[in-house]
Amino acid sequence: DSGVTQTPKHLITATGQRVTLRCSPRSGDLSVYWYQQSLDQGLQFLIQYYNGEERAKGNILERFSAQQFPDLHSELNLSSLELGDSALYFCASSRRGTGNSGQETQYFGPGTRLLVL
């Protein structure tokens, strides 16, 4: 158990709908990262938040948005869903994630499996 929790575990929805995925980081971690993993694919970095502010942006679609709240939990909002959005969405957290020249261990949650029909 990494200490990172994600809800829901599974989500089935229809095209055109909107869903919200939730992530609670490990206690004391300030950074939250979101990744998308399609079937048998690698991890696509979507976005990172640090202490409530957006820190880095990856290949995140305009239909997707995220935020990190004062209690440090994060939500990933996916709207106007398409079939191709079906994937496993991971959240990870790290202590700081402030960049500089270092790189911190990321602790991954169990993921949310999204199926768009």
Added chain:
Amino acid sequence: GQQVMQIPQYQHVQEGEDFTTYCNSSTTLSNIQWYKQRPGGHPVFLIQLVKSGEVKKQKRLTFQFGEAKKNSSLHITATQTTDVGTYFCAGRNTGGFKTIFGAGTRLFVKA
């Protein structure tokens, strides 16, 4: 932009054979991490390499970071069925914030 290439994409080995996966970056990395994802699981941190030319060992696993800090490798000696999974490298270029994961190498071990 920064790219991290990982090869091979898949590797099938007989139990007891060795296995190596390679990671190459288009830019110099501040350091590199390796993760393992078991089938149906989530990525789990294995190790971090920081120094040029660094070599670290964890039991049957040997990790190397290239002299130019642009490539890395993970070598498993005498694979076991418990080694099955996908191995990812992850790097961030100096001064950057984004962590870029390689596409992963999926290891299959036949008993």
